[in-house]
Amino acid sequence: MTSAFAPGFDWLAHRASALPGHPAIEFGGEVWSFVELDHRASAIAARLLGAGLHPGDRAALLAANSNAFVAALFGAARAGVQLAPLNWRLTPAELAWQVQRVGARLLLHDDTFADAALQAAASAGARTLPIQTETGCPAQPAGGWPGTWSGDFILMFTSGTTGRPKAARLTFENFFASAAASAFNIGVDPADRWLACMPLCHVGGLSIATRSLIQGTTVVIHAGFDPAAVNRALRHERITLLSVVPTMLARMLDADPDSYPASVRAVLVGGGPVSRELLERAAGRGLPVLQTYGLTEATSQVTTLSPADAPGHLGSAGKPLFSIRVAVDASPGEPGEILVAGPTVFAGYFDDPQATERALRDGWLHTGDIGRIDPDGFLSVLDRRDDLVVSGGENIYPAEVEAALEAHPNVREAAVVGLPDERWGQIVAAAIVFEPGAATGWDVLEGWLRERLAAYKVPRRWRLADQLPRTTSGKLQRHRVRAWFGPAP
């Protein structure tokens, strides 16, 4: 029997041999060739092994977007160490919990987040390792680098509806299949330059780096999303591909009235439907927008709507990529849970057989998202998970915020919902039922939450409630909570 994948094949060594001088990464005016990236990754790998880590061990990474982030990624691969990228917006307490959750022995960090890393590592009982000091080209250990470039690679935390984040096991095979599926959809130009302005600590950003390595192309990394900087890069730095969420696209178009050059092959927009108005504005300025649906558990992209199909299928996320199958658990044309199958579907949640069993049943990934497939095979996503709030590209699970609120002695119960917001897509809002006789002010709750949750999870709006609206079976009726905050602006 043959396989379509080569275990033991070092992606980075291949690229350093096949395209030694080709730019692998551009970041902040610095250009790393594949050879330079290869050396940087080796330096990280040597440090990981030198620190006593063994293949199969886990490490966490707390770093802003940078070329060093990518060196850490492939350095871990080369050492055979599984890497859990952490969201730098989390509090040290949240970070420490995640470090412990995956049993990371080491927390890699950059200069920017050194303080948070030291604090989180201390409370998690892990050591730390700075990644930006790693240069030079260490010799391979005798017998070669121990990384097998197959099986578990990334442990990507994804918030769960039950409140606590779960670590999705993404494999080398997943990333390879995702890179192939992308190539067989939008093509690959060997001169491609894919701009990563979304966080590398999420799958949407990180998979740009893996894809570019596999495809032998260039990833251009921005430290964060700056609409003017993105516009400048698209117009003057030969960027061919870009991934954003709808609010980012809108802010780019708002930033100035200039049009874009034909060198921009595609703008992949995920994380929610793109309005007709936004689509038309983008098209009018020369941006070919591809609407996509994806999720961490499927290594990002699952479906894409091509520009040609967009006008006739507004709000749809298109059709599955090559190798990927999508179904909806409902009668034809009716809404139901979106199911995904194929080689990009993850290997399960780390150390969580129950959650894994819920997610991976009958050969399908049960996404929890609600969608509908039209007679022509186009998928529409009606709700990203049941209750998920997506604010500025960050996923926020109401249950987690509710749990933090309900942990406060003054609070009896809380309902958290997302409200439409022009700038952020959604903002978080909370309805609170206080304990009888307790003080009902927001100030004390806000301080409480800021100690426990990342700032983006803290509700921007709130209101008092006597009781929460529930069905007879006791299920919270979030649509009625949303209505309390009034119609969409």
Place this chain on the structure above:
Amino acid sequence: MTSAFAPGFDWLAHRASALPGHPAIEFGGEVWSFVELDHRASAIAARLLGAGLHPGDRAALLAANSNAFVAALFGAARAGVQLAPLNWRLTPAELAWQVQRVGARLLLHDDTFADAALQAAASAGARTLPIQTETGCPAQPAGGWPGTWSGDFILMFTSGTTGRPKAARLTFENFFASAAASAFNIGVDPADRWLACMPLCHVGGLSIATRSLIQGTTVVIHAGFDPAAVNRALRHERITLLSVVPTMLARMLDADPDSYPASVRAVLVGGGPVSRELLERAAGRGLPVLQTYGLTEATSQVTTLSPADAPGHLGSAGKPLFSIRVAVDASPGEPGEILVAGPTVFAGYFDDPQATERALRDGWLHTGDIGRIDPDGFLSVLDRRDDLVVSGGENIYPAEVEAALEAHPNVREAAVVGLPDERWGQIVAAAIVFEPGAATGWDVLEGWLRERLAAYKVPRRWRLADQLPRTTSGKLQRHRVRAWFGPAP
């Protein structure tokens, strides 16, 4: 554990859904969209199942290059029937032997080769099925098409040094990995149009059809190689990619002095080294030539030399594609047997465990070809197999021709070699030792051979010999036989 490949994923159904109206095949002025190809393949699949074939059964295919050839290919895939494409240059006796060798229950054929097919099938005890009458869109059988699109797909005959052809088992995984490796090397433009003017019954031509389906691009098929027609297609029919052998490239350049448009992204040249003169002529006319090394047992392409590297590494076949590893069984820099590993390596020879064991040992494909890897990692192929003669893109194994000669009562022994030839690359030559007292004319031998061998295998030059030059251990010294025919022209 995850896999990078999706078994059960119907490549053609995917393309018919994702790109229904996109041209899948152009042939002789006819354009088939992916939907049209899907219907044609279904018609073939229905006929195969209707003829009583079951998944896992084998069928053979004797057809000239055409769109119907490709419909048969994917129709067999959809029915789960393994397909052995036969070389239409073979005699009915050779064809019958191959049909029997793989236990094909059915011989599919086109109109052009109906007579040869009927004759071969009759003597092999197989039924025949014409493929060009298949149109319409039959309903799927209840439960769907039985093809799993994984495991064995093509049984590709490759001549062996022991004389008789062997059938290489090429899997869906092999072709998928080959298409991905190509995408990660020369890229994929969704508007790509790859011209197939080499025989589809060989892996070099056939893999253009599988790659184009997987990548969602267009294959443009020529019935045969006509330099003027190829030049016309490159200049006026938006062809972006082309695969040829060196002699074909030379004939294209000879046919007229015009230059080629920039729309031709790459010309892949396999089957032997490209001379500096030919490279320079091609470059001067605007053709970016990629020299390649490949073989049937690795689903075609293994290494490629990029145009940028070509001047500094003349005669080299370049570096391995993504996922593929190449080694030489010798000290560094010394010549030795070329070894290949990776997901494009075949599953073994059909029903031939001994030959399979010889070819697949210690995790490597032992190609039998001799090569050398220079310090920069570039592979040079010194000899295609020990004795292989490549004439007009056809592989000819001397042992097979020698066996046919030695079967004649007048012949005591024979040595067959290839001689350099400007037009064909090589031509076949034979040195004959006749039985004492037997007539020594060539005429009678030529007639004998023409009954037994394809025309291209019959020697074009011959000479008498008293005895054949051998080493003390009795091994034929072919270089001395070659020298008898004089220096290269």
